Amino acid sequence: MQDQVDEAALVEKAKTDPKSFGLLYEEYVDRIYNYIYYRTGNHHDAEDLTAKVFIQALKHISRYVDRGAPFSAWLYRIAHNLVANWHRDRSRRKVVSLDQVAMMHSRDEPGPFERAARSERWDTLLAAIRRLPDDRQQLLILKFVERLPNAEIGDVMGRSEGAIKSLYHRTLVALRSDVKDQAND
Numbered sequence: 001m002q003d004q005v006d007e008a009a010l011v012e013k014a015k016t017d018p019k020s021f022g023l024l025y026e027e028y029v030d031r032i033y034n035y036i037y038y039r040t041g042n043h044h045d046a047e048d049l050t051a052k053v054f055i056q057a058l059k060h061i062s063r064y065v066d067r068g069a070p071f072s073a074w075l076y077r078i079a080h081n082l083v084a085n086w087h088r089d090r091s092r093r094k095v096v097s098l099d100q101v102a103m104m105h106s107r108d109e110p111g112p113f114e115r116a117a118r119s120e121r122w123d124t125l126l127a128a129i130r131r132l133p134d135d136r137q138q139l140l141i142l143k144f145v146e147r148l149p150n151a152e153i154g155d156v157m158g159r160s161e162g163a164i165k166s167l168y169h170r171t172l173v174a175l176r177s178d179v180k181d182q183a184n185d
Helices: 004-014 018-040 043-063 071-090 098-105 112-130 134-145 150-157 161-184
Strands: none
Touching (some): 004 018, 018 071, 018 134, 134 161, 150 161
């Protein structure tokens, strides 16, 4: 939704009208699903958790208060909490294979040596990302998968835009250092 004023009116209407909530669902279901999928790496769990996000949102929409952040920030927080509980319940951290996503988007067909080298680079990067703390992994997903601006990432993560910029910078420095250390081993 481009116009936050229209969104705010729709959210208010959704507090008493399930059809209006359906419009919010249609607007955000794909984004929330993608976010959850990249955090779980599993289509079935992503579908289940996405449904739970919208069930919780519908159940608690009467308590939603517009504080100037996009409605999606509230949905992402619900999704984040559900995914955190999902990981805690399973005592594992599984991340979707980004190398498969990258290969699907590749237009040229590299030869076997180039594919092997690319796969090795992706494996190194993904291993480094998996070693990052949860909040930094969340930041990378919101920035590069969801393509959210820093201000909206701040709303989702409960931080200021400046704090997000700083966290992003520290995350990239840590990734660069980790990848370099792994290459030297």
